[in-house]
Amino acid sequence: MATTIRVCAPDEIADGGCRIVTVGEIEIGVLRQGGEFYAYQNLCPHQGGPACEGVRMAGIKENIDRNGNYLGQLLDEDDMHIVCPWHGYEYHLKTGINVADDRLRLRRFEIVRQEGDIYVTLP
Ligand code: FES
Numbered sequence: 001m002a003t004t005i006r007v008c009a010p011d012e013i014a015d016g017g018c019r020i021v022t023v024g025e026i027e028i029g030v031l032r033q034g035g036e037f038y039a040y041q042n043l044c045p046h047q048g049g050p051a052c053e054g055v056r057m058a059g060i061k062e063n064i065d066r067n068g069n070y071l072g073q074l075l076d077e078d079d080m081h082i083v084c085p086w087h088g089y090e091y092h093l094k095t096g097i098n099v100a101d102d103r104l105r106l107r108r109f110e111i112v113r114q115e116g117d118i119y120v121t122l123p
Contacts, residue, residue, distance in 0.1 A: 007118045010037070018052050021120070028109055028120055029053065033080055033093055039120045040082075040096050041107035049086030051106055056080050056093065082106075 005023050013019050013032040020042055021028050027042035029052020044051035059079035063071040081090040081099060090099040096106035110121040 003122045004112060004114075004119050005122070006114075007039075007120055009117050010113075013037070013118075016056060020052065023120075023122060026122070027052075030111070030118060030120065031056075031082070031093065037111045037118055038093060038096075039109040039111050040091075041109070043107070044084040044086065044089060045098075045104045045106070046084065046087060046089050049084045051082055051084040051089070051091060054083040054085040056082055057090075059090075059092070059099070 005021065007021050007030050008019060013030060015032055015034065018029050018031045021030065028039055029042040031038045031052060033056065040052055042050050042052040058075040058077050059081050060073050061076040063074045065071055080093040082093055083090050089104065091097060091106050092099060096108045098104035112119040112121055
């Protein structure tokens with residue numbers, strides 16, 4: 001049976017910020033970015049680091065014009081990455097999937113809004 005846990009009011013997490021909640025033995029990072037909320041277990045699948053507490057940075061994308069000319073690289077603010085503080089593994093914020101190896105994924109939890117507050121649901 002699923003369990004739903006209240007995290008906080010939305011404005012208690014700054015944009016770009018994170019709140020860690022503990023449910024039993026599971027630490028969950030609730031991250032806010034651009035008005036959206038994401039929840040992942042605060043456990044990097046590499047070696048167990050606190051991935052949700054790492055810095056967030058924009059991904060890099062290639063800048064190619066419509067004629068196929070390469071114009072260098074750009075920061076992609078629509079693809080923010082979570083960088084695990086232990087060894088720098090990067091995960092796409094929107095999916096929790098590792099940037100370099102899609103077999104590595106942060107465990108994701110559903111975010112629910114009830115009466116204006118942020119909740120996470122554990123299966
Ligand atoms: S434990 Fe996260 S990068 Fe190694």
